[in-house]
Amino acid sequence: MAYRDATMEWVDGNLGSKLTMKYPSVYMLEPGAKAEILSIAFAGEGQHQDPGGKVIHAAPHTQSSVVSKSISKSGGRAGYRGLVKIYPGARGSKCAVRCDALILDERSRSDTYPTMEIDEDDVQVTHEATVSKVSDEQLFYLMSRGINQDEAMNMIVRGFIEPIARELPMEYSVELNRLIALEMEGSVG
Amino acid sequence: MSDSSAAAATTLSRALVEEMSGAAGEPAWLRDRRLAAWEAFVRLPLPSADDEAWRRTDISALDLDAFGVLPHSVQKGRAPAPLAALVGDPAGAAGLRLVVNGVQIEERLPRDLAQRGLIFTSLSQAVAAHPDLVRPYLGTVVRDDENKFRAHHGALWSGGTFLYVPKGLEVDLQLVTGTWLDREGAAFLPHTLVVAEERSRVTLVEVFGSAEGSSRALVNHAVELIPKAGAQIRYVNLQEWGRQLWEFGIVRAVLERDATVHSLMVAFGAGLVKTNVESSLRGQGSTSEMLGVAFGDGTQHFDYHTLQEHAAPSTTSDLLYKGVLKDKARSVFSGLIRADYGAQKTNAFQLNRNLILSEGARADSMPKLEIMANDLRCTHGASTSRLNEDQIFYLMSRALPRAVAVRMMVDGFLSEIFDRIPLEMVRRRLSETVERKMEDYV
Numbered sequence: 001m002a003y004r005d006a007t008m009e010w011v012d013g014n015l016g017s018k019l020t021m022k023y024p025s026v027y028m029l030e031p032g033a034k035a036e037i038l039s040i041a042f043a044g045e046g047q048h049q050d051p052g053g054k055v056i057h058a059a060p061h062t063q064s065s066v067v068s069k070s071i072s073k074s075g076g077r078a079g080y081r082g083l084v085k086i087y088p089g090a091r092g093s094k095c096a097v098r099c100d101a102l103i104l105d106e107r108s109r110s111d112t113y114p115t116m117e118i119d120e121d122d123v124q125v126t127h128e129a130t131v132s133k134v135s136d137e138q139l140f141y142l143m144s145r146g147i148n149q150d151e152a153m154n155m156i157v158r159g160f161i162e163p164i165a166r167e168l169p170m171e172y173s174v175e176l177n178r179l180i181a182l183e184m185e186g187s188v189g
Numbered sequence: 190m191s192d193s194s195a196a197a198a199t200t201l202s203r204a205l206v207e208e209m210s211g212a213a214g215e216p217a218w219l220r221d222r223r224l225a226a227w228e229a230f231v232r233l234p235l236p237s238a239d240d241e242a243w244r245r246t247d248i249s250a251l252d253l254d255a256f257g258v259l260p261h262s263v264q265k266g267r268a269p270a271p272l273a274a275l276v277g278d279p280a281g282a283a284g285l286r287l288v289v290n291g292v293q294i295e296e297r298l299p300r301d302l303a304q305r306g307l308i309f310t311s312l313s314q315a316v317a318a319h320p321d322l323v324r325p326y327l328g329t330v331v332r333d334d335e336n337k338f339r340a341h342h343g344a345l346w347s348g349g350t351f352l353y354v355p356k357g358l359e360v361d362l363q364l365v366t367g368t369w370l371d372r373e374g375a376a377f378l379p380h381t382l383v384v385a386e387e388r389s390r391v392t393l394v395e396v397f398g399s400a401e402g403s404s405r406a407l408v409n410h411a412v413e414l415i416p417k418a419g420a421q422i423r424y425v426n427l428q429e430w431g432r433q434l435w436e437f438g439i440v441r442a443v444l445e446r447d448a449t450v451h452s453l454m455v456a457f458g459a460g461l462v463k464t465n466v467e468s469s470l471r472g473q474g475s476t477s478e479m480l481g482v483a484f485g486d487g488t489q490h491f492d493y494h495t496l497q498e499h500a501a502p503s504t505t506s507d508l509l510y511k512g513v514l515k516d517k518a519r520s521v522f523s524g525l526i527r528a529d530y531g532a533q534k535t536n537a538f539q540l541n542r543n544l545i546l547s548e549g550a551r552a553d554s555m556p557k558l559e560i561m562a563n564d565l566r567c568t569h570g571a572s573t574s575r576l577n578e579d580q581i582f583y584l585m586s587r588a589l590p591r592a593v594a595v596r597m598m599v600d601g602f603l604s605e606i607f608d609r610i611p612l613e614m615v616r617r618r619l620s621e622t623v624e625r626k627m628e629d630y631v
Contacts, residue, residue, distance in 0.1 A: 108561075109559070112556075127571040130566075131567040
């Protein structure tokens with residue numbers, strides 16, 4: 001619940017567990033409230049990461065932003081499931097949702113299920129999503145500089161989640177990068 | 190031909206299916222298929238709000254029994270003025286069929302195209318005249334037991350369009366089917382089947398309209414598009430139904446190797462529309478372009494469900510649906526891109542944009558991705574916004590009245606789609622109808 005001019009920020013990292021379904025929500029109840037949701041999901045073998053978030057605009061001039069980064073490898077399934085709800089009267093509200101997915105091999109899967117319910121005309125709502133693999137050119141470039149393939153892959157994945165990692169306090173950021181490096185071990189076959 | 194008396198509201202029954210099939214003199218295989226569809230119709234429930242795909246579209250007021258099914262027949266006649274206006278200049282078309290309340294009043298195809306093997310007629314007539322070309326394809330793309338509406342359609346469809354393009358034949362001008370309804374309480378269930386043999390190319394434009402205001406009617410349409418290897422089909426569906434009409438439909442294409450489909454759905458009319466538009470890219474190198482424009486006003490409700498299914502490597506799909514909503518109109522867009530395991534080198538794009546012109550209008554957008562391949566490019570986007578007051582202010586500061594400025598903005602919003610339609614007749618009609626819909630906007 002975010003009231004007048006308040007800001008609520010969720011930073012959500014999902015690396016472990018077999019199945020994750022977690023949807024942090026922010027209800028913006030008074031003018032000027034802001035919501036920010038940052039979400040990372042990493043699904044390895046046998047994992048299904050289905051995180052996301054809900055932003056509910058129930059007052060005028062509220063703003064929200066959702067950034068989701070998901071990575072799937074070794075047959076894992078990662079994605080984003082979310083809701084943007086704008087109630088009548090939430091004039092001048094803005095919402096941007098961005099979901100990027102990185103699929104590291106052809107056995108893995110990525111799903112994106114954003115839902116937008118807009119009941120007010122004076123608003124701006126956007127949603128964008130991309131799904132891609134690690135580009136061969138990037139990998140080649142790094143390897144041509146003498147970095148081995150594992151490390152190169154690792155760097156690219158770290159770069160992919162960097163916009164979220166830098167929002168974290170230093171200790172957590174380091175921890176996140178280590179965890180991902182751990183998950184990434186032996187990913188190139 | 191402009192008989193506007195009420196259609197007899199026949200209660201739907203197995204006997205009705207048998208009677209209609211018998212009256213049309215249909216072969217046993219088709220009658221049996223209709224009866225199987227009838228069984229499915231009886232068995233399947235009417236979708237309710239519990240169903241995710243129907244959660245946002247309320248059809249609880251619908252009573253399928255309240256509509257009398259229009260049978261197909263052929264009788265030469267003159268087109269009512271509004272149908273003539275809808276179809277536009279017939280000189281621009283290679284072939285033309287006109288249907289009024291289920292009665293085919295005109296069928297025209299240049300002799301040279303007929304001699305080269307092109308068939309353009311009603312599906313009902315084709316069943317009798319070309320069973321060997323209809324039977325292997327009919328029902329292979331859209332199945333009768335998918336849901337209640339497909340079963341309703343499978344049991345009772347009549348008329349519709351059959352277009353067969355032989356191998357290698359390229360037709361430059363479009364083929365046009367114009368349909369008009371003004372029968373109170375009618376149920377109209379046309380079935381469109383397009384088979385384009387290898388390396389052929391064809392354009393089919395279907396335009397539909399009904400009397401504004403009074404006619405309470407139901408339309409349940411199914412379209413099957415079958416482009417063989419290297420074939421190209423361009424399909425345009427433009428509807429300006431009256432406000433008391435329910436439309437349920439499906440347009441589905443199955444693409445073989447290197448085939449191309451361009452589809453364009455234009456929705457201006459009807460009270461409630463619930464239509465699926467789907468492309469199944471099963472052949473390597475196939476391409477599907479899917480465009481849609483919906484302009485809602487009053488209390489119109491448009492619900493489009495789209496599917497881009499990539500089931501083979503190196504396929505491309507590009508979807509762009511735009512909605513303009515005025516008054517209390519509502520739109521629902523739900524689109525899914527699915528890339529199956531092994532669908533490497535897929536390029537899939539999906540974009541839904543909505544422009545809301547009035548307080549009280551509403552747009553729901555659910556673009557979805559299910560990706561099971563890793564070597565691909567796939568993006569989707571959705572946005573909902575209203576007119577930009579700064580831009581309107583700029584135009585007004587250049588001495589344009591507000592109404593003109595707004596009109597220009599709406600035109601600009603839609604031009605991205607207009608520019609991708611190479612058919613003059615369709616572009617002109619679009620532009621005229623948008624103008625009419627904007628007339629009372631302040």
